[in-house]
Amino acid sequence: MVYSLLCLDHYCDKAETQDPKPSFLETPVQITPQSLDAVRPSMDKALSANNFSAMWQLKSRYGITLSAAQLKELLWQSLPPSFHWYVAPSAHNKIRMALDLMTHDDASKWVVCDFLKEVLQKKGQSETTVNLLVGSKMLSENALKETLNYFISRGRFHDAKAIKEQYSVSINSSKLEDELVKAYESGKSTCDLERILSLYDKDNEYCIVTLREILKTVATQPQDYSPELLGQNRSNFFDNYMKFINALLSHGVKEQMAVDAAMAKAVSTLAHKGLKWAYELKTSYQAKMDPAKLRVAMDKAVDLNKLFLLELITPFFANGKDAEEAIIGSLERLASKPDQYFGDYRDAKETLKKQLEKFDCWSLKAVNTLIKRAVENNDFYWAEELNRKYNAYLDPETLKNHILKEAEYVKRRGHTQPDYLADLFAPLKLIEHDNPGLPNAIQAAVDQICTMESFPLQQRVVNELIKFSDNLPG
Structure with missing residues (x-):
């Protein structure tokens, strides 16, 4: 014992912070309690000299550990003003050895908890030191929760999850809400969202309610059909929105x-990516959408000349009747578009024919509009096809205007052969003979032709129109 004390006095002259190397002093010695009391003051001497080697030897040889008061003194002495890169390793090493030398009692436990608070308040806190305190297994539940929040706030989700798994401490609903809102607003990656969501207790009713409210708040924010909804950069609104909703x-x-609401926003992107996600929401989460909003989406697809989207949108309707009505409405809207919308009449005709054949449903309003377009462009072949296949009919006003237009053309050209009147009379077989407005339309055309400047086929035109009118029902 005397020899050991002499050696300890020698060690006290050289304060060390590295792990002491094993020596013959570490061989256990059996001594009486009275002798142990005589050795304990050496721990105070080693502590005052900051001699960790001597303290380690006392613990190793005699089982003497730091009291709560000694632990507190040593820890606070080891704490630097701030954890700069050049002081953090030394401070960390001193704290680690102090924890190795402490007594595992309640008093020391509260010292470690208080010390943690001091560390967390220091500038440039050292995560390694915080982890060291967690590893001591001396932290209270409140201290562990505070440490969990510390790691979360610094984005150290791996360390936070380790605390949750080891000590069954989870994030509370308030912190969960703050972190998720912050993650959404900053556009955090899916991995970060998954890490945050892994930290709450699945049985915590408050967290479950919070998550539902966050999901509802984010999903229902008003931004449908806005230019920002589907941007071109990586941080655009919709990508962040979709990623966040999917994570929850x-x-x-x-x-x-x-x-x-998420499905409605996905559809409103009017883009393949958004519509694909909408289909996933429908199939995986039974998402539903108001038919009126789906019809709005289809109308906008027509207005933007994105006709390929119509087939992608129609499966979202809850029943076939609603889908058919929407298709017919889109066809009617499309039929009323000017030729310039398609490029020219030839493109318009091809597009409209494809739409009719693709969906195999139509309305009289749609096909009657199309036969009117055909006659206005003197495309009697397609007009007859529309009449034959879809029972399309020309309206009296369009017939009258066509007759007057062709009569003016024949007059201007000075044609004398009746064959040149074929285009003038062609639409007469495309109109319903029992249409109540037809007689007046024919009479109006006759009256105006009679007032025209005389031309060779004028009387022939008048006679044919009167003959046609006389053969009408009633």
């Missing part, structure tokens, strides 16, 4: 209103 849904967060 994949963790079992259930809120049907939010799912339906």
Whole structure:
């Protein structure tokens, strides 16, 4: 014992912070309690000299550990003003050895908890030191929660998850909400969202309610059909929105209103990516959408000349009747577009024919509009096809205007052969003979032709129109 004390006095002259190397002093010695009391003051001497080697030897040889008061003194002495890169390793090493030398009692536990608070308040806190305190297994539940929040706020989700798994401490609903809102607003990656969501207790009702509210709030924010909804850069609104909603849904967060709202926003992108996601929401989460909003989307697809989207949108309707009505409405809207919308009449004709054949449903309003377009462009072949296949009929006003236009053309050209009147009379077989407005339209055309400047075929035109009128029912 005397020899050991002499050696300890020698060590006290050289304060060390590195792990002491094993020596013969570490061989256990059996001594009486009275002798142990005589040795304990050496721990105070080693502590005052900051001699970690001597303290380690005392613990190793005699089992003497730091009291709570000694631990507190040593820890606070080791704490630097701030954890700069050049002081952090030394401070970390001193703290680690102090924890190795402490007594595992309640008093020391509260010292470690108080010390943690001091560390967290220091500038440039050292995560390694915080982890060291966690590893001591001396932290209270409140201290562990504070450490968990510390790691979360610094984006150290791996360390936070380790605390949750080892000590069953999870993020509370308030912190969960703050972190998710912050992650959404800053456009955090899916991995970060998954890490945040892994930190809450699945049985915590407050967290479950919070997640539902966040999902509903984000999903229902008003931004449908806006230019920002589907930007071109990586951080655009819709990508962030879709990523966030998917992360919550994949963790079992259930809120049907939010799912339906997300589907509506996905459809409103009028882009393949958005519509693909909408289909996933429909099939995986039973998302539904108001038929009126789907019809608005189809109308906008027509207005933007994105006709290929119509086939992608129609499966979202809950029933075939609603889908058919929407298709017919889109066809009617498309039929009323000017030739310039398609490029020219030839393109318009091809596009409209494809739409009719693709969906195999139409309305009289749609096909009657198309036969009118055909006659206005003297495309009697297609007009007759529309009449034959879809029972399309020309309206009296369009017939009258066509007759007058062709009569003016024949007059201007000075044609004398009746064959040149074929285009003038062609539409007469494309109109319903029992149309109540037809007689007046024919009479109006006759009256105006009679007032024209005389031309060779004028009387022939008048006679044919009167003959046609006389053969009408009634």
